[in-house]
Amino acid sequence: MCGLAGIALRVGQAPQGATLDALTRALAHRGPDGHGHHVSGNVALCHTRLSIIDLVTGDQPLFAGAAALVANGEVYNYRELREHNQLSCSTGSDCEPPLHLFRRDGIGFADNLRGMYAIALHDRGSRRLVLSRDPFGIKPLYLAEIPGGLAFASEPQALIAAGLVEPRIRREARAELLQIQFTTGAETIFEGIRRILPGETVVIADGAVTERHRRAALPEGGPEPIEAEAALARLDTALEESVLLHQRSDVPYGMFLSGGIDSSAVLALMARLNETPVLAFTAGFDVPGAADERAAAAHLAAAAGARHVTVSVNEADVWRHLPEIVGAMDDPAADYAIIPTWFLARRARQEVKVVLSGEGGDELFGGYGRYRAAMQPWWLGGKAPRSRGSFDRLDVLREPLTGWRDGTGAAEAAAASPGRTRLQAAQALDVADWLPNDLLIKLDRCLMAHGVEGRTPLLDPGVAAAAFRLPDALKVRRGSGKWLLRQWLARHFPAAEPFKPKQGFTVPIGAWIESVGDRLGPLVAAQPGVAEIARPDRVAALFRHAGSEKHRGFAAWHLLFYALWHRRHVERRAVDGDVFEVLGER
Numbered sequence: 001m002c003g004l005a006g007i008a009l010r011v012g013q014a015p016q017g018a019t020l021d022a023l024t025r026a027l028a029h030r031g032p033d034g035h036g037h038h039v040s041g042n043v044a045l046c047h048t049r050l051s052i053i054d055l056v057t058g059d060q061p062l063f064a065g066a067a068a069l070v071a072n073g074e075v076y077n078y079r080e081l082r083e084h085n086q087l088s089c090s091t092g093s094d095c096e097p098p099l100h101l102f103r104r105d106g107i108g109f110a111d112n113l114r115g116m117y118a119i120a121l122h123d124r125g126s127r128r129l130v131l132s133r134d135p136f137g138i139k140p141l142y143l144a145e146i147p148g149g150l151a152f153a154s155e156p157q158a159l160i161a162a163g164l165v166e167p168r169i170r171r172e173a174r175a176e177l178l179q180i181q182f183t184t185g186a187e188t189i190f191e192g193i194r195r196i197l198p199g200e201t202v203v204i205a206d207g208a209v210t211e212r213h214r215r216a217a218l219p220e221g222g223p224e225p226i227e228a229e230a231a232l233a234r235l236d237t238a239l240e241e242s243v244l245l246h247q248r249s250d251v252p253y254g255m256f257l258s259g260g261i262d263s264s265a266v267l268a269l270m271a272r273l274n275e276t277p278v279l280a281f282t283a284g285f286d287v288p289g290a291a292d293e294r295a296a297a298a299h300l301a302a303a304a305g306a307r308h309v310t311v312s313v314n315e316a317d318v319w320r321h322l323p324e325i326v327g328a329m330d331d332p333a334a335d336y337a338i339i340p341t342w343f344l345a346r347r348a349r350q351e352v353k354v355v356l357s358g359e360g361g362d363e364l365f366g367g368y369g370r371y372r373a374a375m376q377p378w379w380l381g382g383k384a385p386r387s388r389g390s391f392d393r394l395d396v397l398r399e400p401l402t403g404w405r406d407g408t409g410a411a412e413a414a415a416a417s418p419g420r421t422r423l424q425a426a427q428a429l430d431v432a433d434w435l436p437n438d439l440l441i442k443l444d445r446c447l448m449a450h451g452v453e454g455r456t457p458l459l460d461p462g463v464a465a466a467a468f469r470l471p472d473a474l475k476v477r478r479g480s481g482k483w484l485l486r487q488w489l490a491r492h493f494p495a496a497e498p499f500k501p502k503q504g505f506t507v508p509i510g511a512w513i514e515s516v517g518d519r520l521g522p523l524v525a526a527q528p529g530v531a532e533i534a535r536p537d538r539v540a541a542l543f544r545h546a547g548s549e550k551h552r553g554f555a556a557w558h559l560l561f562y563a564l565w566h567r568r569h570v571e572r573r574a575v576d577g578d579v580f581e582v583l584g585e586r
Helices: 017-026 078-084 096-110 156-161 171-180 228-246 261-273 294-304 315-327 338-348 361-365 369-374 406-415 422-448 461-467 483-492 509-515 517-525 536-544 550-569 579-584
Strands: 002-009 035-040 043-049 062-064 067-075 115-123 128-133 142-146 149-153 193-195 200-205 208-214 253-256 279-285 307-313 354-356 453-455
Touching: 002 017, 002 067, 002 115, 002 156, 017 035, 017 043, 017 156, 035 067, 043 067, 043 115, 062 096, 067 096, 078 096, 096 115, 096 128, 096 200, 096 208, 142 156, 149 156, 149 208, 156 550, 171 406, 171 550, 228 261, 228 461, 228 483, 253 261, 253 338, 261 294, 261 361, 261 483, 279 294, 279 338, 294 307, 307 338, 315 338, 315 509, 315 550, 315 579, 338 422, 361 422, 361 461, 361 483, 369 422, 406 422, 422 453, 509 517, 509 536, 509 550, 517 536, 517 550, 517 579, 536 550, 550 579
Parallel strands: 253 279, 253 354, 279 307, 354 453
Antiparallel strands: 002 043, 002 149, 035 043, 062 067, 067 115, 115 128, 128 200, 142 149, 142 193, 200 208
């Protein structure tokens, strides 16, 4: 896991050393173990390294012939790629095989990579720069037009910090963020900065994009005919192989464990594959009546023989560190799960540099309740995902938010490809936007803030092939999602009690906001980003009653998040201190 950035200008222009240094400094948290540059003519590559595999010879950039590479992430099947393609590698780095495959196959080099990655390749011979991102979008990569060409980076804030792009807000994306807590599609919330899409490979020549290639995350086609026993056997093979690959590391690793189905499956496989006890981390909230997964996770850890570490998150800690937590989310996702994830990463970094987690299980196996609603036609009570926004029932904003569902609508049309069921279309919609632009951004930024690499073994091509085209009845049955994965757990890790009623994961943010609402509401209302869009008296009232109803709590949290985010990433002001100190500064 690392940070990468670079510049590709028109022929005859040269990148400035001060700009490259600024990009490197802005990404230092992603790679505290070293850094490197490659400059050739009108192209420059920058890299900051977090050492995970090949600690001795794996520094980047990597070179082969006329090609140079920098990368962020892990290519888990690097050994198989070397052997199968008879590649002559000079290092043990997992990122060197893609470099040789590019020299042989051109822009199709990424088609057989199995992992999470953002890659930049410069071919001096053909004067091309190639950018590529993994199919699920686990690792981020951003592209921006600048005077004289293009610039790219692992995080938008690096492009802004280097003075390459001004932090101007796109109103449509702001509306999405407030209503559904993340932004969709290729365009980010910043004017002029776009995402390289999941699975996209982009070719740049003479400072402009000349070619695009896209690799799909999900297999095409509708449900395939398969019986439960055959599906279970296939799933067991796919899960074991994926977890085995995701454990490849030259440094210590652990996992994030909740009391849920997905992380239970990861724990079961890690316990099967490791001779030493698995190290598992769980967060919980010291709030009476709050959903707390620590007891359930402790039961699972004991059953698997794992060493279990718990992290307590309390209200005082949240107010103390929230400006720092939100400050890490430069591509904003107002998912309140950033809070426990950030604290877990901080604790995990004391013992490991790699953690495995269960992201992707709901999307691939059909777990969310919204999927069951989407399976029904509208006349039977069915409804489209994200059909209602957080502010729809509240009179808080100066003007109604418009266009906030346009991106979701476009993604829905693309997800409903021929042959797919309503359930598959809803899953594909989430894989296209919710997963990369909320859950995986959260994981990436919160972990990289502490120099920890997050790995997601359920988001793997082999697991997707085994899960996505299952018949709907093997995903949803008797009102419960993830049926096949639950069956697998019942057989291989019965301690997980996979068919017991699910305890929903919540962060008691609404109650916390209400407890300090009289003080916090006016501070949030006075922030420039919030004052522009919301009525101060209504904001103050919302914060005083944030714990009374779920939708009020979500709306108050989104405004608090946006106030802190805007201060750090648009106003470019410091966020040192607790939430009251930061918002109280003028």
